[in-house]
Amino acid sequence: MVTFQEEKKPKCVVFYGTFIDTPVLGEYRIRENTAIGVQDGMILFIEEECVDPLNVRSLYEPWEDFEIDVIDFNTDLKFFFPGFIDTHVHCSQYPNVGLFGNSTLLEWLEKYTFPMEARLDDLKIALKVYSKVIQRSIANGTTMASYYTTISPSSTKLMATLCSQFGQRALIGKVCMDSHSPDYYTETTTQSIASTREVIDFLEEELLDKKIRPVITPRFAPSCSRKLLKNLSQLANEKGGLHIQTHLSENENEIKWVKTLFPECESYTAVYGEYGLLTDKTVLAHCVHLSDQEANMIKDTKAGVSHCPISNSCLSSGECRVRWLLDQNIKVGLGTDISAGFSPSILNTSRSAHLVSRHLAMKIKGSNKEHVKLSVPECLYLATVGGARVLSMDSEISLFEVGKQFDSQLIDLNSPNSPIDVFDWQYQMNNQAEDTLYKKLPQPHYPDLLAKWFFNGDDRNTVQVWIAGKLVHSIM
Numbered sequence: 001m002v003t004f005q006e007e008k009k010p011k012c013v014v015f016y017g018t019f020i021d022t023p024v025l026g027e028y029r030i031r032e033n034t035a036i037g038v039q040d041g042m043i044l045f046i047e048e049e050c051v052d053p054l055n056v057r058s059l060y061e062p063w064e065d066f067e068i069d070v071i072d073f074n075t076d077l078k079f080f081f082p083g084f085i086d087t088h089v090h091c092s093q094y095p096n097v098g099l100f101g102n103s104t105l106l107e108w109l110e111k112y113t114f115p116m117e118a119r120l121d122d123l124k125i126a127l128k129v130y131s132k133v134i135q136r137s138i139a140n141g142t143t144m145a146s147y148y149t150t151i152s153p154s155s156t157k158l159m160a161t162l163c164s165q166f167g168q169r170a171l172i173g174k175v176c177m178d179s180h181s182p183d184y185y186t187e188t189t190t191q192s193i194a195s196t197r198e199v200i201d202f203l204e205e206e207l208l209d210k211k212i213r214p215v216i217t218p219r220f221a222p223s224c225s226r227k228l229l230k231n232l233s234q235l236a237n238e239k240g241g242l243h244i245q246t247h248l249s250e251n252e253n254e255i256k257w258v259k260t261l262f263p264e265c266e267s268y269t270a271v272y273g274e275y276g277l278l279t280d281k282t283v284l285a286h287c288v289h290l291s292d293q294e295a296n297m298i299k300d301t302k303a304g305v306s307h308c309p310i311s312n313s314c315l316s317s318g319e320c321r322v323r324w325l326l327d328q329n330i331k332v333g334l335g336t337d338i339s340a341g342f343s344p345s346i347l348n349t350s351r352s353a354h355l356v357s358r359h360l361a362m363k364i365k366g367s368n369k370e371h372v373k374l375s376v377p378e379c380l381y382l383a384t385v386g387g388a389r390v391l392s393m394d395s396e397i398s399l400f401e402v403g404k405q406f407d408s409q410l411i412d413l414n415s416p417n418s419p420i421d422v423f424d425w426q427y428q429m430n431n432q433a434e435d436t437l438y439k440k441l442p443q444p445h446y447p448d449l450l451a452k453w454f455f456n457g458d459d460r461n462t463v464q465v466w467i468a469g470k471l472v473h474s475i476m
């Protein structure tokens with residue numbers, strides 16, 4: 001007997017509302033009354049000036065074959081914004097957020113950081129810490145993060161598994177350190193390479209989640225032997241050009257130390273160049289004290305910089321000259337750098353990038369003063385497109401464009417307990433308010449609302465988060 005099963009139609013989700021993103025540094029693209037169709041996590045179509053999101057399908061013949069779900073948030077004070085990208089975060093240090101006292105980098109590593117990371121070889125503790133940090137990161141609108149775990153491969157595999165379960169897009173890096181590390185938290189060169197391979201194999205052969213990828217992670221030059229640096233770059237190449245992440249030029253004592261450890265190299269950056277670790281998929285955290293020559297090397301190799309302004313302020317490392325880097329066409333994104341940074345929020349981090357640029361401006365005399373200041377849209381660009389460029393993932397994420405992944409947050413400026421007070425005359429876009437009192441007030445526009453979110457908003461305003469089209473967080 002032949003039985004006929006009704007064929008299941010593929011699903012297309014249509015998101016409807018106001019979409020704001022930053023395709024160009026310093027500019028917003030604001031699309032109101034817009035419908036974005038998403039299938040299997042990818043943006044299939046974008047229809048602007050759409051009156052009825054259900055009728056979008058009539059304009060596109062293939063839609064006849066789809067089962068359509070509409071998610072309608074076309075109301076005042078709500079807008080979709082691309083998910084934030086955290087280009088530098090140590091998930092294993094999360095219990096230490098806010099704990100740094102008056103320490104600076106090298107003392108902080110010994111006193112707070114290495115003991116904490118070492119504890120996470122206990123998988124019960126790792127499970128608690130990693131689950132919390134991933135959820136906190138997503139709740140703050142971060143849809144993609146480049147993580148440092150610990151030297152332990154099993155703890156690292158656990159982190160990858162949890163990212164997959166919570167649905168976050170991530171690069172997962174087992175920390176490599178075979179030199180100048182405490183006895184209780186070190187590994188041999190052979191162990192370091194073998195464990196890195198173990199993690200890559202796990203991701204490629206067992207976890208099989210396209211959103212979770214490996215990143216080769218030499219901690220920083222002082223904690224790696226020449227042999228380890230060389231072997232890690234060979235491994236990245238052997239695997240077809242894996243991502244690489246490390247720290248660079250964060251603190252003056254660290255730089256002096258690198259000079260004594262690698263006297264044959266002209267600069268700190270040259271150490272990574274010498275051992276083949278500067279590629280267009282390398283993420284260099286901090287880059288606070290670079291010389292012109294070092295910036296040239298970064299530019300030539302197309303490596304990217306993760307600017308971590310909260311961390312640099314907490315450990316009093318210095319101020320990264322972001323405008324100077326951007327003017328040279330060097331890729332720049334933002335990193336929370338938990339736990340040298342105290343906040344898991346990239347919104348908070350971009351606020352600090354804004355403030356740090358003003359501190360730099362205050363030190364400058366002359367015409368460049370204004371130029372070094374970063375604007376609000378520039379900081380939001382760094383938080384999204386800038387981060388995607390640093391991770392060489394800008395063809396996949398960070399903008400609402402056909403063919404890109406739908407990684408988005410829904411911002412509600414009027415959510416319950418919102419820390420932002422928006423008055424009615426500040427958002428009634430068509431000046432519906434007839435009251436003459438209102439008419440005398442400045443006319444509202446989106447950049448003002450975005451500035452209010454930027455300076456006063458927090459996770460209470462991030463009411464929903466989607467990664468690859470899947471709802472991963474909701475407080476509505």
Ligand SMILES: O=c1[nH]c(=O)c2nc[nH]c2[nH]1
Nearest residue numbers: 090219220247311337340
């Ligand atoms: O901010 C930092 N956090 C770290 O864990 C680290 N390790 C080396 N250099 C570092 N800098």
Ligand SMILES: [Zn+2]
Nearest residue numbers: 090247285337
């Ligand atoms: Zn770091």
